[in-house]
Amino acid sequence: MSARRILAVARRIAQGFRRDERTLGLVFVVPIVIMALLGWVLNEQKDGAVRVSIVNQAGLIGDRIVDALQTAAAEADEPMTIDTLADVDAAREAIRAGDTDLAIVIPDSLLDDLTSGTRPTLTVISEGTDPAAEAGRFQRLQALMADLAGQLAVPGAPAPIVPRIEVKTVYLSPDATTVDVLAPVFLGYFGYFFVFLLTGISFLRERIGGTLERLLATPVTRGEIVLGYTLGFGIFATLQVIILTLFVLSAVEVPAIGPIPAFTIGMGVESAGSPVLTFAIALILSLGAVSLGIFLSTFARTELQVIQFIPIVIIPQGVLGGIFWPIDQLPDVLAAIARFLPMTYAVDGLREVMLKGADLGSSAVQVDLVVLTGIALFFVVLAAGTIKREVA
Amino acid sequence: MTGTANPAFEARRGVAVEATGVRKTFGPIHAVDGVDLELAAGRIYGLLGPNGSGKTTLIRLLTGLAQPAGGEVHVLGTKMPSREALSRIGYMPQSEALYPELSVAENLGFFARLEGRSGRAAIDRVLELVELGDRRGSPVLELSGGMRRRLSLAITLVHEPPVLFLDEPTVGVDPALRVQFWSHFRRLAAGGTTILVASHVMDEADRCDELLFMRGGKVIGQGTGRELRARTGSENLEDAFLRLAGLDSEGRPLGDRGAVEGRPS
Numbered sequence: 001m002s003a004r005r006i007l008a009v010a011r012r013i014a015q016g017f018r019r020d021e022r023t024l025g026l027v028f029v030v031p032i033v034i035m036a037l038l039g040w041v042l043n044e045q046k047d048g049a050v051r052v053s054i055v056n057q058a059g060l061i062g063d064r065i066v067d068a069l070q071t072a073a074a075e076a077d078e079p080m081t082i083d084t085l086a087d088v089d090a091a092r093e094a095i096r097a098g099d100t101d102l103a104i105v106i107p108d109s110l111l112d113d114l115t116s117g118t119r120p121t122l123t124v125i126s127e128g129t130d131p132a133a134e135a136g137r138f139q140r141l142q143a144l145m146a147d148l149a150g151q152l153a154v155p156g157a158p159a160p161i162v163p164r165i166e167v168k169t170v171y172l173s174p175d176a177t178t179v180d181v182l183a184p185v186f187l188g189y190f191g192y193f194f195v196f197l198l199t200g201i202s203f204l205r206e207r208i209g210g211t212l213e214r215l216l217a218t219p220v221t222r223g224e225i226v227l228g229y230t231l232g233f234g235i236f237a238t239l240q241v242i243i244l245t246l247f248v249l250s251a252v253e254v255p256a257i258g259p260i261p262a263f264t265i266g267m268g269v270e271s272a273g274s275p276v277l278t279f280a281i282a283l284i285l286s287l288g289a290v291s292l293g294i295f296l297s298t299f300a301r302t303e304l305q306v307i308q309f310i311p312i313v314i315i316p317q318g319v320l321g322g323i324f325w326p327i328d329q330l331p332d333v334l335a336a337i338a339r340f341l342p343m344t345y346a347v348d349g350l351r352e353v354m355l356k357g358a359d360l361g362s363s364a365v366q367v368d369l370v371v372l373t374g375i376a377l378f379f380v381v382l383a384a385g386t387i388k389r390e391v392a
Numbered sequence: 393m394t395g396t397a398n399p400a401f402e403a404r405r406g407v408a409v410e411a412t413g414v415r416k417t418f419g420p421i422h423a424v425d426g427v428d429l430e431l432a433a434g435r436i437y438g439l440l441g442p443n444g445s446g447k448t449t450l451i452r453l454l455t456g457l458a459q460p461a462g463g464e465v466h467v468l469g470t471k472m473p474s475r476e477a478l479s480r481i482g483y484m485p486q487s488e489a490l491y492p493e494l495s496v497a498e499n500l501g502f503f504a505r506l507e508g509r510s511g512r513a514a515i516d517r518v519l520e521l522v523e524l525g526d527r528r529g530s531p532v533l534e535l536s537g538g539m540r541r542r543l544s545l546a547i548t549l550v551h552e553p554p555v556l557f558l559d560e561p562t563v564g565v566d567p568a569l570r571v572q573f574w575s576h577f578r579r580l581a582a583g584g585t586t587i588l589v590a591s592h593v594m595d596e597a598d599r600c601d602e603l604l605f606m607r608g609g610k611v612i613g614q615g616t617g618r619e620l621r622a623r624t625g626s627e628n629l630e631d632a633f634l635r636l637a638g639l640d641s642e643g644r645p646l647g648d649r650g651a652v653e654g655r656p657s
Contacts, residue, residue, distance in 0.1 A: 008505035015502075016493045019531060210487030214547070217455055217483035218506040219475050 001227075005220050009228020013202070014235060023198065027240050031190040032247050038186065039267040042179045049079035050137045053100040055091050056084060058110035065106060072144050080140065088125075095127055101137055102126050171272065171356050183248045183269045184278070184354035185323045188346040191244060191286040193314050195237045199229065199293030200306040207297060212387070222387040226380050230290045237286035245279050272357030278350060281368065285346040288376035294383035317343035345371045408433040408555050408586035409454060413463035416449050416609075423449040425609035426463070431588060433554070436581045438597050439590040440633065441606030447590040448486060450606065451557045454588070455483050467555055479507055482553035486560045486590075488540055490532045496543055497528040500550055507551035518546040521576060537564050545573065549580075556580070556587040562596065574599050594629045605633050612636045 017024060054069070056062035066084060073080040083100075085091045091103035105123040107113075113120040124141070126134050172180055206212040215225060251268025271278060296313065300306045320327075320334055321343030327335050338344045349368030352358035358365045409431035416424040424446045431437055439447050452458040454465055456473025470477040490499050500515045519525045522542035532540060545561060558577075562570045574596075577587055581601070589600065597603055598617055605613040605620070613620055613636040617629055626632040631641065638645060 004508070004510075005506050008502055011505075012491065012494070012498070012502045015498050016491060019493050209492075210485050210489030211491060213457060213485050213487075214483065214489040214503070215506070216457055217478060217481065217485075218503060219479045219508075220506045221475065 001221065001223060005224045006228045006231060009220070009225055010232035010235070013229065013232030016202075017236065027194055027198070027236050028243055031194060031240060031244055034190060035183070035186060035244065035247055035267065039179050039183070042182070043177060049081055050102065050140055051100045052080060052082045052141065053085045053091050053094055053103045054082060055086070055088055055103060055105045057087075057108040058106045059108070061111050061114070062106040069144060076140075076144065078140060080144070091125055095125060102141060104141075172270075179267060180269050181351075181355065182323070183267055184271075184350040185321075185347045187241070187244050187248050187278070188282045188285050188350050189318060189321075189323065189343065191237060191241050191282050192289045192317075192343065192346070193310075194240065195233055195286045196289040196293045196314065197306070197310070198236075199233050199290045200297050200300070200309065201293075201303050202233075203229065203294045203297040204300050204303060204306050208301070216387075222384040223380075225387055226291055226294060226384045229294060230287055230380065233290045234283075234287055237290070238283055241279055241282045241286060245275055245282070249275060269354070271354040273353035273359060277353045277359065277365070281346055281349040281353065281365075281372065284369065284372045284376055285342055288342050288372065288379055291376065291379035291383040295379055295386055298386040317341050320344070322347040342372055342375045345375075406432050408468060409588070410466045411454065411463065414450070414453050414460045414465060415462040416446075416453055416458060417461050422609045424453060424460075427609075427611050429604065429611060429614070431586050433586050434581055434584045435601040436577055436587045436589065436599070438600030438603045439588055439606060440592065440594065440597055440603055440629075442592055445606040446609040447592075447606055448559055449609075451483075451559050451588065451590055455481055455557055457483075479551060480553050480555060482548040482551070482556040482558075484544055484548040484556070484558040484561050486563070488544065490540060490543060490547075492532045495529050495531050496524055496535070499532060499543060500547055503547045504550045509551050514550055514552075518550050521549065522546045523572075538566055538569050541565050542569070545576075554585055556585060558587065558589045560590055560592070562591070562593075570596075594633070597629050603629070605636055607633075607637045 017027075052069070052073075054062075054066050056066055058065075066082070070082045073082050085094060085100075085103065088103075088105055091100070091105070094100040095103060103125040105125065107121065107123070110120050112118075124138070126137070128134070168174065169176070203212075206215070246266070248267050248269050249271055250266040252265040254263050254265060256262040292313070296309050297306060300309070316337075319325075320330065320338040321341055322338065323343075327338045327344060330338060345368040349365055349372070352362060352364050352368070360366070407430050409429070411427055411429045414424055414427045415422070427450060439450065441447055449458065453460050454467065454472065456465070456467075456478065459473065465472040467474075467477050468480055491502070494502070496519070497515060500518065501510075504510060504514055515528075516525070519528055522545055524539060524542055524546065527535065527539065532543065535543065541561070541564060545558075548556065548558070556577075562573055565573065577589070578599075581587055589596070591597070600617070602616055603614065603620060604611050613623075613632070615623065620629065620632045620636070621627070624632040624635040626635055634641060634643065
C-alpha cells in the first residue's frame with residue numbers, strides 16, 4: 001500500500017473535476033437547489049380556503065349548526081367558506097364542477113336523534129381523488145365541529161364539555177414543520193445519491209476508456225485504486241456535505257431590495273445536536289457510495305446502464321430507509337431488507353443527532369456509526385475485488 | 393538499463409521475455425493456443441496477424457494483465473503476473489486510454505507518479521520526444537487523434553522501461569508520424585530496450601528485427617523478414633504469411649499440401 005499512489009489517484013480525480021464546471025455544479029449547486037425547493041414547498045405550502053357546502057335537511061336546528069359553523073369559520077386561523085345548497089344532488093354536482101370541496105349533509109332525523117339520545121350522523125361528501133389533501137380538509141372541518149359540539153345540545157340539557165387540547169413535545173417544538181423532520185435525512189440522501197452517480201460513471205469510463213487497463217499495467221494495486229477514488233471523491237463529498245449542512249442549519253435573512261421581496265437563504269432547521277456529528281454521519285454514508293459506485297460499475301457497459309442503477313439502488317433506499325415511513329411500521333420482509341441498507345442507519349443517526357440531540361455517548365448513534373463504517377469498508381473490499389487484472 | 397538486476401535474468405542474459413506453452417481460453421475460444429517465444433534484449437519484434445488472431449491477448453498475457461490458462465511467462469527473469477515487474481514494462485494499449493478532461497501534462501504526471509517518477513524532468517523528456525511540449529497544458533479533448541497517440545506513447549515511455557509492449561501503436565497515425573514513431577523505437581532498441589509491436593499492417597514488418605506471425609492463437613512463423621520469405625519461397629511477407637497459414641493468394645485454405653512449416657526446427 002503506497003500513500004503516494006493513493007494520493008496520485010485522488011489528485012487525478014480532483015484534476016478531472018476542475019475543468020468540468022457542469023459536474024461541479026451537480027455536486028455543489030444542485031443539492032442546494034433541491035433542498036431549497038423542498039423547503040419552500042413544505043414551509044410555505046398554501047392552505048387553500050376549504051369550501052364547505054351544507055345541505056340542511058333538519059330545518060331550524062340545522063340552521064343553528066350552519067350559523068355556528070359560519071361564525072366559527074370566520075374566526076378560524078385558516079380560511080374556510082361555508083354556504084348552503086338545496087339538496088344532495090346539487091352538492092354532488094357542485095363538487096363535480098369544482099365549486100366546492102366538501103359537502104355536509106345534516107339529516108332530517110337530527111332533532112329526533114338528539115331528543116332520543118341517538119348519536120346523529122352527519123354525512124360528508126368529498127371528491128375522493130386526493131386522500132392527502134382531503135385528509136387535511138377533514139381535519140380542519142373536524143376541529144371546527146369539535147368546537148361546535150356544545151351547540152348541538154338540546155335546550156335545557158347540559159352542554160357536553162369538550163376539552164381543549166394543548167400539544168407539548170419531547171424533542172422538537174410543537175410548531176415543528178415537515179421540513180424540520182425531513183431536512184436532516186435529505187442531507188444524507190442527496191450526498192449519497194450524487195456521490196454514487198459520479199463514482200459509478202467515472203469508474204465506468206475508467207473501465208471502458210482503457211485507462212483502467214493502463215493503470216493495472218503500472219505497479220498500482222487494486223486497493224490503492226479504490227482508496228484513491230474514495231479519497232478523491234471523499235474530498236468532494238466532504239465539501240458537498242459541509243455546504244448542505246450549512247444550508248440546512250443556517251438561515252440568512254436577505255431584506256427586500258426594490259422589486260425583489262425579502263427572502264431567506266438556508267433552511268434554518270434547528271439542530272439539537274452537534275453539527276460535526278451530523279457531518280460525520282453524512283460523510284461516512286457518502287464514502288460508502290464511492291465504493292458502491294465502483295462495484296456496480298462492473299455490471300454496466302454504458303453510462304446509461306449506470307443511470308439504470310438509480311431506481312434499483314437509490315430509490316428503494318429512499319422508500320425503505322425510514323425517511324418517510326418508520327422501519328418499525330414496514331411489513332416484516334421489507335423491514336428485514338431495510339436493516340441491510342446504509343440509508344436506514346444514516347437516517348436514524350441523523351435524526352438522533354439533529355432532532356433528539358444525541359451525541360457520541362448515545363448507543364443508537366454508536367450503532368449507526370459502526371454499521372455505516374462497516375458497510376463502507378465492506379464495499380471497499382468488494383469494489384477492490386471487482387477490479388481484476390483481467391479487464392476488457 | 394534494467395535497473396534492478398534479477399539473478400534469473402542474469403543467468404539467462406539476453407533473453408528479456410520468455411513464454412512457454414502459454415494458453416488462454418475465453419469459453420470455447422482458444423485466444424492464445426500454446427505459444428512459446430523468446431525475445432532478446434535490444435531487439436524489435438513485430439507481432440503480425442489478422443484481427444482476432446490473438447495478438448492483444450498474447451500481449452496482455454505477457455504484461456500479466458491476463459492470467460494464462462496454462463504455461464508460463466517470464467519478463468526480465470520474473471514470472472508474470474508480477475507487480476514488481478510492471479515498473480519495468482511499458483504497455484501501450486490499443487485503445488486511447490487517456491483521461492480526456494485532463495491536460496497532456498496531467499495525464500503524463502499521473503502515470504509518472506504511479507511509476508514513482510514525479511519529477512518534471514521525466515515529463516519534459518518524453519514530451520519533447522513526442523513533440524508535444526507546446527501542448528502540455530491542453531486538455532486531451534482538444535487534441536487531434538495523432539496527438540493523442542503520441543501522448544499515449546509518451547505515457548508508455550515515461551518511466552523508461554526496458555521492455556515495451558505496444559499494441560497497434562500506429563493505428564490512426566499519419567505516415568509522417570509513423571516514420572517518427574519507428575525512429576523512436578529504433579533509438580530505444582539501440583539503447584537496449586526490447587520492443588514487441590503488434591500490428592496487422594504488413595508494411596511495418598520490414599522495420600522490425602524479427603517477426604512473429606500469429607493466426608488462430610498460434611505463432612505460425614518466426615524469423616527475420618528475409619528468412620520467412622526465403623523459407624516460404626514468397627516474394628513478399630503477405631504471401632509468406634498466407635503460405636504459413638496454409639492459404640492461397642486469395643485467402644482460401646490450400647489443404648495439407650500447401651502448408652509450410654514456419655518454425656526453424
